[in-house]
Amino acid sequence: MAVATQHQRLSEKQRKLDALVTLEQLGARGAALERETAIHLYNKRSEFRHEYCDLEETDGRMTEGRKQEKAKLKLQLSRVHTSVSRFRRSLQDAKPSSDLVQKLKEMMEEIETSILSFKNHQREIYEMLSKEEKVVSQEVSAFEKRIYSWSSRDAVGDAIAMKPKKVQTAESKEEMPPAVTAFERFLQQTGGHQGGWDDYDHQTFLRIYKTHKGNPVFLTTALAVLPGHSEDDIMEHVQWYSEYLTLKDSQKEAIRKWKDMKQSEKAEMLIKGEAEEQRTLVNLDQKKQERMDKERAERLSKVASYKAEQELKRLAEEEERLKREVMQAREEQRQKRQRAAVKMKVEEYCKQKAEEKEIMELASDALRHEEMEKRRAANKQIDRFQERDRAAFDERKLRQQKQAMQDEERTKRLTKLKGQVDVHVERDPSRLYKLTEGWENRKKDNTTSHGGAVVSLPKRAVPSWRVGV
Template identity: 40%
Template sequence: MASKGLATKRRQESGRRKGKEDGDKTRGGGGDEMKAGGGSSWAWKTKTENAKKVEALREIEQLEQKINNLDREKGVHLYNKRSDFRKLFCTLEEQELKLNSDRKTEKAKLRQQLNKMRGSVTKFQRELHNVKPTPEFVEKLKEIMETIESVVSEFKEQQKQIYEELLREEQTLNQEVTALEKRLESWASAPPITIETKSVKPKTVSSARNVIADLPPEVAAFERFLLQTGGHRGGWDEYDHGTFLRIRNKFKGKSAFLDEAATSIPGRNITDVRQHENWYQEYLTLMEKKKDGIQKWKIVKEAQKDECLTQAAVDEDEKKEEEEQKTRARARRLEEERREQADRLNAWKVQKELMKAKEEEKQIEIEMRRAKEYEKERLRQLEVRNQVQEYLQRKQEEDAIQRLEVESKKAVQEEEKKTMSREERVRFLERDQRRLEERLAKGKAKEEEQRKKSKRLERLKGQVEVQVERDPSRLYRLTEGWKERKKDTTSASNGPVLHMPHRAVPSWRAGL
C-alpha cells in the first residue's frame, strides 16, 4: 500500500518534470522572438528562468537521492533475509517489484508518446520556416495542427482516466487506513496487557484486508457499510453532504426537505437525494448499533481483564526476561547489519574513488595526446606556410624579371616603330588628303544632280494632274518591300563569307 502511494507520487513527479521541460523548451522557442525584438529585459528574464530551472533540477535530484536512501533503508529493515518478519513482508516485496516494473513500463510509454508529440511539433515548426502562400500549403499546415491537437487530446484523456483510477484506489486505501487507525485507537484506549503462555502459539498477523473481520459484529458491520458506500459522506463530497445535513436539520427530518435539497445542491436530483436519505438513515442506525456494540465489548474486555490480571502477574517476570533477550539479540543483529552496511559503503566509496582516479588518468592521457596532435598539426601548418611564402617570394621575383624584360623589349620596339613610321606617316597623310578631296568632289556632284532632278520633277508635276481612285483593298495587299522579303533568300550571294579583305599590313609591322 505504501509502495503504491510512492509509485503514484513518482508518476506525478515525472509528469510535472516533463511538463517543466516542455515549458522550458516552449519558453526557449518564444525567447527567440523576444530576442528579435531586442532588449536587456529579455536577457534578464532568460537568466532568471535559467536560474529557476537549475534550482528546480537540483531540488529534483535531491529528492531522488532521498527516495533512493529511503528505499535502501527499507530494504535493509524489511526485506533482510535474517529479519524476523521476512515471511510477512514477502507479499509486500512482490507487490513493490510489480509496481516498480509497471512504473518503468508506464514511464517508457509516456516518454514514447511525448517524443511523438515533440516530433509533430518540430515538423510543424520546420514547415513554418518555409511558408508558401498557396492553398495546398495552408491545408497541409491545417492537417498537421489537427493531428497534433488530436494526439494531445488523446494523451490528456488517457492520463485523466489513469489519474481518476489512481484517485479511486487512493480513496479505498485511505478508508482501509482509517479503519486500521480506529482499531488501533480502540486498542490504545484499553490497558496495554497481553497474556502469553508457553503452551499458547503466537497468533499470525492479519492483513489489512481482513482487519474488519476481527472487530465486533456491530463495528464490523458499520465499517463494512462505510467501505461499500463511500465513507462517512456516502460518496458525496463535503460541501454536498454538509448542505444535505443543514437542510435536513432545518426541516427536522420531514420528507419535504427532499425537494429543497434537490434544488439547493447543484448536480443532484430528487432520486439522488432520496437515495442519500435512505443511506443516511441506515448510517445512523448502524452508528447506534456500533456504539452499543462497543459498550458491550468494553464490558467483556473488563471481565477478561480482571480474569487475566492474576495470571499476568505470574508470567510477567518470564516475559520481561524473554523480551530482554530478544532486545539484546535484536540489538546485536542490528549492530552487525550496520557494520556490514558500513563495510559495503566503504568498499563502494573506495571502488568509486578508484574508478574516478582511472577516469581522470584516462582524461589526462586523452588531453596530452590531443595536445601533441595539436602541436604536430601546428608545426605542419607552419612549415606549409613557410613553403608557401618562399614560393610566393620566388614567384614575385620571377614576375619582376619577366616584367623588366617585356618592358625593355617594348621600349626597343617603340623606338624602332618611331624611326620607321615617319616616312609612312607622310605617305598616309598625302593619301588621306587626296581621298578627302575626291570625296568632297563626289558629294558636290551628287548634290548638283539631286538639285537638277528635283527641278525636273517640279516641271513634270506642273504638266500632269494627279488623279488617284479610291481603293480600300490596298490596305490588305502586301507592300513592295514585304514582297522582296518573301522572295527566295537562298542565293549564292547570301552564302558564308570565305574571304574578308583587310587593309595591308606594313612590312615593318609584320609578325608583331
C-alpha cells in the first residue's frame, strides 16, 4: 500500500513537472512569435508601413487586453490561494470542539465553489478563443489560396476568366461582415487589386493620379505615359479606382467594427464571469447567513426548552457533564501520553543520530589517521629504497672505477711484456698441404681391413645413348 501511494505521488509529481516544462516551452514560443511580429510591424523602412499602422493599433489593444486578463487571473488565483491558506491554518490551529467539523466543511465548500467558478469561467474564455482561432485560420487559409491563385496566373485575361473561388465555410460566411464580402466580390469581378491592368501600368496610373488628381492635365499625361490604353480605358479605370477606394475604406471600417464587437463580447464575457462569481459569493453568504439564523433559532429554542425542563433534567445533565469531563480528561491524558511518546521517540531519534554522527566522525578520524600512517610508512619505504639505490649506485660506480683501473694496469702489463718478448714467426704456406701423422700411418697400413659388407650406393640409371661416354 505504501509503495503504491509513493508511486502515485511520484507519477503526479512527474506530471506536474511535465506540465511546467510544456508551459515554459509555450511561453518561449509565444515570445519568439511576438518578437518576429514586432520586427515586421514596427519596421519604419518597410514598404508596407502604411498598411501596418492599423495592425500596430490592433496589436497594442491586444497586448493591453492580455495584460489586464493576466492581472485578473493573478487576482483570482491569489484569492483562491488565500482561502486555501486560511483553511490550512484553521486546520492546524483548530481545537477539538463540536463546531469544528461544520466550520471546516463550510470553508471547504466555499473553496471548492470558488475553484469551480474559476474553472468554468476560464473554460468559457478558452472556448471563445478556440472559435476565434478557427475563424482566423479559415480566413488565413482563404487568403493563402487566393494569393496562390494570383501568383499562378500567366496573364491578366486568364486571371479575369479564371476567378478565384472563395474557400469559406458557412460558419465563416456568417462571421464575415457584408462590407468585406462585397469588397472581395468586387475584386473577383474586376480583376483583383489592379483592376485587370498589369502591375507596371497600374503603378504608373497611381503615380499620375495622385500627382494630377482633379486636374484636367491628368488625362493628357495619362494618354502620353500609357500608350497602350485609350481614353475610355483610363476613365473606366479612374471610376474603378474610386469605387475600389470606397469599398476598401468600408472594408477597413467593417473589420474595425467587427474587431471592436469581438473585443466587447470578450469584455462582456469577462464581466459576466465576474458577475457570476460575485453572485456565487453572494449566494454563499446568504446560505451561510440563513444557516446561522437557523442555528441561532434552534439554540434559542433549545434554551427555552432547557429553561422549561431545567428542574427535571438537572441531575441527568450534571451526570452527562461529569461524563464529558471525564472523557475529556481521559482524552487529554491520552493526547498528553501520545505527545510524550512522540517527544521521546524524537529525542531517541536525535540521540541516535548524534551517536551515529559521532561514530562516523570517529571512523573518519581513524581512517584519516590510518591514511597518514600509511603515507608516513610509504615515505619511510621510499626513503629506504632511495638510500639503497644510492648505495648500489655508489658501489657499482666504485666497481666500475676499480675495473677500469684493473683494465688499465693489465693493458700496461701486456704492453710491457710485449716489449720484453720479441717473437719472429716465418710464413710457411707449404705446411698447410702436408699430410697429418694419422693419415700417413693409414697410408702405410694398407692391409688393415675394417670388415663388414661393402655397402652399394644407389645410382641413377644411365641412358643408353650415354653408355660408354
